[in-house]
Amino acid sequence: MAFKVVNTPNSGNSESTVDFDAINRYRVEAAGLQERETVPGYVAAIVDLGIQKQPDAEVEFTGTEEEEEAIMAEMPDTYFKDGVNQDTKQPVRLKCWPQKPQQCVVLAIDFPDIIVDMAQAYGEESKPLPLRLYTGGQFYIPTQGMIVARPTPLRVVNLDKSRKTKKWSLAQNNMLHKMAVAAKLIKPDEVFLPQRIDELLGKAFQFDAQVYMKQSGQKEYFTEYLKFSAALGRGQNVADLETVPTLVEFDEENSDAAVKELRQHVINTIKQAENFKGSAIQKQLEKLRPSKPAKQDEEAGDDDRDEEQEEVKPTPKVAGRKSASKSESVKETFDADVPW
Structure with a gap:
């Protein structure tokens, strides 16, 4: 079964x-990950988030102010701003341009060596299961609640930098391509298309993980951190899979159990997709995960309400350079011959 790539143009009224x-x-105590550790886990679910809006592309720019002005005159949708190199933490100049909406996914990672019993915590029948964390972090939007902060896009690029051939693939810095290399599905310079990402289900890797209560002012917030690290070390194994790896797709009939297990921040993100209306997943969510009445949301919230919000920090300025304003219009910046 291949992952489907699209073209890119029970909750009652009772109080909780x-x-x-x-x-x-x-969750913090049971996970035992108050300090960041590298731990083995496997891909337990790949969830199609539909077509999501994308942040503007950003690349470091070392040209002059005159060169910036010439570029903006030729490409009005391009703009420049001050930023920070994520590796060196030094101030840099960034060239930016709009990106078109893109089909995205989020991965659920299970850690079989860390068992928690969330069912019992909710007062239900005991059901010990591996700790499950999601890629992409979380971000709070007042109108929607928690959403996936950084969905993984399925954009393809030409791996042949010379453009002499067409080697369409997920980019080599895409997490999914890195996982495919780590799982020995491909070699580092080989193609890995979005249609193959279901091959990652059940594959085990090393992840940097942390589950803790973060102090912010007078309140503590439940916080999760998860980042793909590397392949398993030589001789390293994970326990037998405690859960059945699952693919949750947008326009296919998914198992009821898989939809019921989705975390609320994932559902909120699915609902903001451009192709959500009329989709198969919309019908399943309305049946299996109907929206809570507003009063209940305000009073009870959900288990994601207190999770970490993305922190926006001021960007250091590069002395002697003005920032150009962003153009109102949006122009496609992708290769015209991308196969989908």
């Missing part, structure tokens, strides 16, 4: 009595 602070503290 769940103590989410107590549940979050249980």
Whole structure:
């Protein structure tokens, strides 16, 4: 079964009595990851988030102010701003331009060596399961609640930098391509298309993970951190899979269990997709995960309400350079011959 790539143009009215602070503290204690560690886990689910808006592209620029002005005159949608190199943390100049919406996914990672019993924490029948964390982080939007902060896009690029041949693939710096290399599905310079990402289901890797309560002012927030690290070390194994790896797609009939297990921040992100209306996943969510009444949301929230919000920090300025304003219009900046 291949992952489907698209073209890119039970909750009642009763009040909740769940103590989410107590549940979050249980999750932290049971996980035992208050300090960041590198731990083995496997891909338990790949969830199609539909077609999502993309942040503007950014690349470092070392040209002059005159060169910036010439570029903006030729390409009005391009603009420049001050930024920070994520590796060196030094101030840099960034060249930016709009990107078109793109089909995205998020991955659920299970850690079989870390068992938690969230069912019992919610007062239900005991059901110990591996700790599950999601890639992409989380971000709070008042109108939507928590969403996936950094969905993984399925954009393809030509790996042949000379452009003499067409080697369409996920970019080599895309997490999914890195995972395919780590799983020995491909070699580092080989093609890995979005249609193959379901081959990653059940594959085990090393991840940097942390589950803790973050102090912010007078309140503590339940916080998760997850980042793909590397392939398993030589001789390193993970325990037998405790869960059945699952693919959740947008326009296919998914298992009820897979939809019911989705975290709320993932559902909120799916609902903001450009192709959500009329999709198969919309019908399944309306049936299996109907929206809570507003009053209940305000009073009870959900287990993602207190998770970490993305922190926006001021960007250091590069002395002697003015920032150009962004153009109102949006122009496609992709290769015209991308196969989909």
